[in-house]
Amino acid sequence: xxxxxxxxxxxxxxxxxxxxxxxxxxxxxxxxxxxxxxxxxxxxxxxxxxxxxxxxxxxxxxxxxxxxxxxxxxxxxxxxxxxxxxxxxxxxxxxxxxxxxxxxxxxxxxxxxxxxxxxxxxxxxxxxxxxxxxxxxxxxxxxxxxxxxxxxxxxxxxxxxxxxxxxxxxxxxxxxxxxxxxxxxxxxxxxxxxxxxxxxxxxxxxxxxxxxxxxxxxxxxxxxxxxxxxxxxxxxxxxxxxxxxxxxxxxxxxxxxxxxxxxxxxxxxxxxxxxxxxxxxxxxxxxxxxxxxxxxxxxxxxxxxxxxxxxxxxxxxxxxxxxxxxxxxxxxxxxxxxxxxxxxxxxxxxxxxxxxxxxxxxxxxxxxxxxxxxxxxxxxx
Numbered sequence: 001x002x003x004x005x006x007x008x009x010x011x012x013x014x015x016x017x018x019x020x021x022x023x024x025x026x027x028x029x030x031x032x033x034x035x036x037x038x039x040x041x042x043x044x045x046x047x048x049x050x051x052x053x054x055x056x057x058x059x060x061x062x063x064x065x066x067x068x069x070x071x072x073x074x075x076x077x078x079x080x081x082x083x084x085x086x087x088x089x090x091x092x093x094x095x096x097x098x099x100x101x102x103x104x105x106x107x108x109x110x111x112x113x114x115x116x117x118x119x120x121x122x123x124x125x126x127x128x129x130x131x132x133x134x135x136x137x138x139x140x141x142x143x144x145x146x147x148x149x150x151x152x153x154x155x156x157x158x159x160x161x162x163x164x165x166x167x168x169x170x171x172x173x174x175x176x177x178x179x180x181x182x183x184x185x186x187x188x189x190x191x192x193x194x195x196x197x198x199x200x201x202x203x204x205x206x207x208x209x210x211x212x213x214x215x216x217x218x219x220x221x222x223x224x225x226x227x228x229x230x231x232x233x234x235x236x237x238x239x240x241x242x243x244x245x246x247x248x249x250x251x252x253x254x255x256x257x258x259x260x261x262x263x264x265x266x267x268x269x270x271x272x273x274x275x276x277x278x279x280x281x282x283x284x285x286x287x288x289x290x291x292x293x294x295x296x297x298x299x300x301x302x303x304x305x306x307x308x309x310x311x312x313x314x315x316x317x318x319x320x321x322x323x324x325x326x327x328x329x330x331x332x333x334x335x336x337x338x339x340x341x342x343x344x345x346x347x348x349x350x351x352x353x354x355x356x357x358x359x360x361x362x363x364x365x366x367x368x369x370x371x372x373x374x375x376x377x378x379x380x381x
Contacts, residue, residue: 087130094137106130110126120161121160149166191277199255215301225324270341289370346367
């Protein structure tokens with residue numbers, strides 16, 4: 001057995017830990033200006049003003065960038081990089097979109113290069129990006145601990161930027177910030193985190209170093225998810241989800257994902273859909289086929305879920321989605337697309353790493369069959 005594990009940022013966990021932002025920023029030394037990257041809801045909640053005041057108290061002037069919504073687009077990134085001019089620190093607060101924008105901004109603001117300069121590893125990332133503090137407010141993407149960022153290019157295609165330079169210098173996990181996440185988003189984000197952990201621990205890249213985090217992530221998510229959906233202000237449940245999501249992020253940072261994420265990224269290339277919902281629908285559609293591999297890693301993942309055999313996983317996952325109230329339906333925007341459209345996106349070059357990582361060989365007929373199953377969930381406007 002041979003493997004290496006990627007570096008893990010400093011992680012500060014606990015209710016109220018967002019109050020540590022200013023102290024951590026000051027500890028970097030040499031930071032006079034910072035940009036806060038956070039979504040519009042958080043910007044209007046008073047959180048940004050509080051953090052700006054905290055930073056000012058330690059001698060750091062902060063500006064706010066909140067001009068984005070949905071998944072990151074190239075235009076968002078360019079605007080964020082412009083907002084970071086003259087800054088030495090980027091603080092990302094929010095879901096995966098805010099964190100990914102913050103991570104890319106820290107690289108591009110330091111180098112003066114456009115995000116497209118680094119897309120799909122076209123060029124090396126700058127050796128000295130701006131310092132980064134990441135504060136997730138959803139429990140799903142795990143972006144706070146990963147070296148990967150995703151955004152949509154000018155032609156609507158998903159593009160990746162990855163490398164050690166995108167990683168956070170400090171991570172703050174404050175479960176209190178997740179208490180206002182509505183039940184559907186809690187369910188979708190939680191399923192995304194669970195699938196991160198599952199795919200990272202069962203695909204062709206899986207190894208024991210990441211399984212440590214992946215299996216514990218699955219346990220924590222399963223302990224907290226249904227409760228958090230049904231009782232949104234249950235803090236212990238939120239703590240488990242947030243820590244589980246973070247551990248799942250560490251797992252995919254080491255081992256990546258697989259077929260469910262191939263499909264979810266392909267869906268997003270067709271029409272707007274929440275990434276967690278897309279991944280959950282894809283996971284349920286492909287899991288019966290996947291577990292036929294019956295590998296030792298699949299057995300270990302089943303055991304982490306409290307199951308005797310991999311063959312028990314499909315029914316278990318469907319029951320979990322039922323208990324979380326996840327509707328098996330694609331948004332109306334997909335009504336104009338066909339299974340062939342989805343299959344074509346699944347075969348696109350940018351989605352092949354996830355296809356190749358899947359523990360079973362994914363042939364074109366598999367892709368066509370999966371696309372039919374997922375697109376059968378379309379509904380009319």
